[in-house]
Amino acid sequence: MARPTSQPRSFPFLTVFVVLGLSAYAVFHLRAVLAPFFLSIALAYLLNPVINWMESQGLRREAAVVLFYIVVAGALTVAAQQVLPGIKEEFLELKQHLPAYLDHGQEALLRTQAKVLRWLPVEPVAAKGYTDKIYEPIIAQIQNVPSYLVGLFPFLSLFFLIPFITFFLLLDWHNILSGFIQLVPGRYVEQTLYLISEVETSLGNYLRGATIVVAAVGTASYVGLRILGIKYSIAIAALSGLASFIPYMGAILGAGVGCVAAWVQTGSILAGLKVVLLFTGIRLADEAFVQPVVSKHAVKLHPLVYLLSLMVGGELFGFVGLVFAVPAACIIKALLKVGWEWYTTEGYLVAPPLEGESSPYT
Amino acid sequence: MFKLLKKLFTDPELHKKKVFLRSLELFKDLSSKDLGFLVRSLHSRTYKEGEVIFEEGDIGRAMFILETGRVELGMREAASGKTRKIFTLESGDFFGEMAMLERLPRSASARAIERSHIHLLYRANLEEILHYHPRIGVSVMTHLAHLMSMRLRHANKLALVHQPPTYG
Numbered sequence: 129m130a131r132p133t134s135q136p137r138s139f140p141f142l143t144v145f146v147v148l149g150l151s152a153y154a155v156f157h158l159r160a161v162l163a164p165f166f167l168s169i170a171l172a173y174l175l176n177p178v179i180n181w182m183e184s185q186g187l188r189r190e191a192a193v194v195l196f197y198i199v200v201a202g203a204l205t206v207a208a209q210q211v212l213p214g215i216k217e218e219f220l221e222l223k224q225h226l227p228a229y230l231d232h233g234q235e236a237l238l239r240t241q242a243k244v245l246r247w248l249p250v251e252p253v254a255a256k257g258y259t260d261k262i263y264e265p266i267i268a269q270i271q272n273v274p275s276y277l278v279g280l281f282p283f284l285s286l287f288f289l290i291p292f293i294t295f296f297l298l299l300d301w302h303n304i305l306s307g308f309i310q311l312v313p314g315r316y317v318e319q320t321l322y323l324i325s326e327v328e329t330s331l332g333n334y335l336r337g338a339t340i341v342v343a344a345v346g347t348a349s350y351v352g353l354r355i356l357g358i359k360y361s362i363a364i365a366a367l368s369g370l371a372s373f374i375p376y377m378g379a380i381l382g383a384g385v386g387c388v389a390a391w392v393q394t395g396s397i398l399a400g401l402k403v404v405l406l407f408t409g410i411r412l413a414d415e416a417f418v419q420p421v422v423s424k425h426a427v428k429l430h431p432l433v434y435l436l437s438l439m440v441g442g443e444l445f446g447f448v449g450l451v452f453a454v455p456a457a458c459i460i461k462a463l464l465k466v467g468w469e470w471y472t473t474e475g476y477l478v479a480p481p482l483e484g485e486s487s488p489y490t
Numbered sequence: 491m492f493k494l495l496k497k498l499f500t501d502p503e504l505h506k507k508k509v510f511l512r513s514l515e516l517f518k519d520l521s522s523k524d525l526g527f528l529v530r531s532l533h534s535r536t537y538k539e540g541e542v543i544f545e546e547g548d549i550g551r552a553m554f555i556l557e558t559g560r561v562e563l564g565m566r567e568a569a570s571g572k573t574r575k576i577f578t579l580e581s582g583d584f585f586g587e588m589a590m591l592e593r594l595p596r597s598a599s600a601r602a603i604e605r606s607h608i609h610l611l612y613r614a615n616l617e618e619i620l621h622y623h624p625r626i627g628v629s630v631m632t633h634l635a636h637l638m639s640m641r642l643r644h645a646n647k648l649a650l651v652h653q654p655p656t657y658g
Contacts, residue, residue, distance in 0.1 A: 188498070
């Protein structure tokens with residue numbers, strides 16, 4: 129096959145990079161405001177295939193979205209009737225017992241400090257100075273627990289804001305995409321669709337995979353903690369499940385918080401160890417049964433890239449950065465892949481593959 | 491009452507698109523449900539008069555189905571470097587399928603010669619159809635293979651006609 133005779137095109141790489149850079153700068157400064165929008169886009173990504181399916185059956189998109197919201201709202205109402213009394217009970221009990229638990233925790237820490245002091249082969253006064261330096265921040269953090277709990281309340285508004293934004297995103301998903309494609313110069317439509325397809329594949333697969341893991345870990349944690357008779361199992365399971373968005377974090381947090389809760393509630397370290405064993409089992413089961421299903425379609429990121437993206441996300445955006453670090457890494461990976469292919473093929477740095485070129489045809 | 495409900499809940503645009511797609515040779519064997527899935531896999535764009543759709547040498551990743559308007563295909567002449575018109579496509583024609591299948595540079599340029607509404611079947615969407623709705627995929631691919639085979643026979647005939655006579 130003859131090489132194309134056209135001259136390499138001058139794609140406006142500089143313009144694209146300037147626009148991307150300015151967008152990143154704007155996102156960084158508006159991160160707090162944009163967080164609910166990003167979460168809504170992620171949710172819309174997850175739900176869009178369902179709406180598309182309903183639409184392909186002949187339903188008007190508006191009707192499909194409204195119908196879906198009604199069904200989900202109904203299911204959530206039924207679920208809430210089952211779960212809310214449990215949450216309320218847990219919350220009231222926590223409110224009643226939290227001061228006692230905190231005192232208990234402080235006493236336990238002071239007892240451990242005293243024991244450590246006896247074991248250390250240094251002067252008691254000097255040793256107390258060192259151990260105080262270690263324990264003081266922990267005790268200070270324990271005293272801050274109630275304010276942390278109150279600090280979570282602003283996040284509750286997201287439960288109303290995100291479905292609201294998602295509703296409009298789902299309604300106009302095709303219009304937004306079509307509008308964007310219409311804006312792109314005709315000749316670059318195929319490349320743009322290629323980019324969208326790559327981003328959709330990697331981001332969609334990550335989000336769907338992560339949702340499966342979160343649901344599986346959350347449910348398994350709740351069932352396990354109930355069997356072990358640990359109080360506040362809903363809260364601990366929810367924490368562990370949500371933290372599973374970050375690899376390994378769900379099991380670590382679940383084991384840590386669950387172990388302390390079991391220890392404080394029963395006064396026995398054995399109960400705490402049982403919880404640690406439970407979360408080790410959940411982590412292993414996740415690796416053996418859930419990950420093979422999820423990772424089949426999941427994004428292929430090197431563990432070090434995973435770690436780096438989490439560290440950079442956490443450093444730049446705090447907690448929100450941790451949540452969006454991996455999806456952002458997926459998008460950056462897709463952008464780099466498409467950008468590099470674009471650059472090499474446009475500049476004719478590589479010849480396109482000529483499959484079956486030498487085969488004679490009949 | 492039933493009519494009102496139907497009007498409220500069904501998508502007239504989807505019905506229009508299905509009717510158009512069924513009128514094409516490529517999709518004529520698909521059921522209404524299959525066409526519904528196919529419509530969701532297509533992207534649409536309106537090209538202004540004179541707008542370039544793709545150029546010879548561009549890497550092809552999509553097939554184009556012309557719903558309304560007219561599109562001109564042209565090839566660059568090696569000697570003069572000028573683009574020579576080779577074909578004009580009308581409503582209902584499709585083009586760009588060869589490069590989409592092979593992911594090779596386009597063998598011709600395409601330009602809208604009047605305002606044209608075009609549906610794009612992107613390669614990844616075709617692969618998704620093949621994977622999740624193999625019945626649709628097989629039907630589309632069979633028609634494409636049939637089309638390619640016909641073109642190849644035609645090209646063979648032309649090659650034989652233009653071959654210099656041999657003696658001895």
